[in-house]
Amino acid sequence: MAKYHLPRGMRYATLEERREFYTSEFSLEKVQKWLELVRGKVKFAVVIGRHTRIFPKKYREDAGTTIIIDDYKGLEDVRDYMTEFLPEAAYYDRNVYDSNDRKTGQELAFDLDPENITCPIHGTLADKMRRGQGLGFCKLELDMVKQQAIGLYEHLEREFANLRVVYSGRGYHIHVFDPEAYAFSPRKRRALAREVKRKGFQIDEWVTAGDMRLIRLPYSLHGLVSRVVVPVEKGELDHFDPVHDKRGIPRFLGGGATS
Numbered sequence: 001m002a003k004y005h006l007p008r009g010m011r012y013a014t015l016e017e018r019r020e021f022y023t024s025e026f027s028l029e030k031v032q033k034w035l036e037l038v039r040g041k042v043k044f045a046v047v048i049g050r051h052t053r054i055f056p057k058k059y060r061e062d063a064g065t066t067i068i069i070d071d072y073k074g075l076e077d078v079r080d081y082m083t084e085f086l087p088e089a090a091y092y093d094r095n096v097y098d099s100n101d102r103k104t105g106q107e108l109a110f111d112l113d114p115e116n117i118t119c120p121i122h123g124t125l126a127d128k129m130r131r132g133q134g135l136g137f138c139k140l141e142l143d144m145v146k147q148q149a150i151g152l153y154e155h156l157e158r159e160f161a162n163l164r165v166v167y168s169g170r171g172y173h174i175h176v177f178d179p180e181a182y183a184f185s186p187r188k189r190r191a192l193a194r195e196v197k198r199k200g201f202q203i204d205e206w207v208t209a210g211d212m213r214l215i216r217l218p219y220s221l222h223g224l225v226s227r228v229v230v231p232v233e234k235g236e237l238d239h240f241d242p243v244h245d246k247r248g249i250p251r252f253l254g255g256g257a258t259s
């Protein structure tokens with residue numbers, strides 16, 4: 001099996017690049033717009049340096065942990081946490097909580113990642129893991145995972161009305177904002193995940209079933225590949241090129257969204 005080289009320009013972001021991104025590029029307006037879709041007061045989360053092992057020295061002890069951010073007044077505070085922690089990854093919690101912090105529902109989501117794709121060159125996820133390349137991927141897998149995202153969206157469209165697609169930096173997330181989906185039981189979520197897998201979509205079952213409640217925050221930086229997490233219209237997906245699309249390329253790599 002061939003060794004991985006990530007597609008051109010996809011590499012770890014340095015601490016200085018993370019700082020530049022969260023200081024001058026991270027758009028609170030866009031995050032706010034996304035959060036209008038989301039219910040309740042949102043909890044955010046960051047991982048500083050679990051995979052990259054790149055972290056500010058003072059956070060050495062916490063580099064690998066998931067840090068929950070729920071003590072904030074507004075998104076300006078959230079930006080302050082980002083410029084303080086300089087995380088490799090930022091997420092939000094899909095759980096919906098009431099004022100007593102009890103879980104009352106969960107946003108339904110589907111996660112399609114290139115490493116889950118069985119590649120003609122690199123093999124299955126198990127093959128990749130055996131080589132210690134569980135997070136690697138190639139251009140072919142990026143194309144295959146995009147086709148899966150299009151197919152899964154069209155499949156879900158038959159049951160749900162309010163769907164969004166997000167390019168996660170590596171693969172794609174499909175978020176479901178239909179009110180009834182928030183109320184699905186764990187059992188129903190697991191059944192739905194299995195059904196989708198049986199149909200041939202190589203999703204991460206944990207995300208849909210709800211065991212993994214965090215999902216990447218749109219408009220944050222994916223620090224393993226130096227890409228901005230961006231929502232993409234379903235109609236644009238066919239021509240969307242994650243390696244070259246300007247919206248996904250941070251300014252420190254010569255990109256930067258204009259709108």
Ligand SMILES: [Zn+2]
Pocket residue numbers: 119120121122123137138139140141
């Ligand atoms: Zn491959």
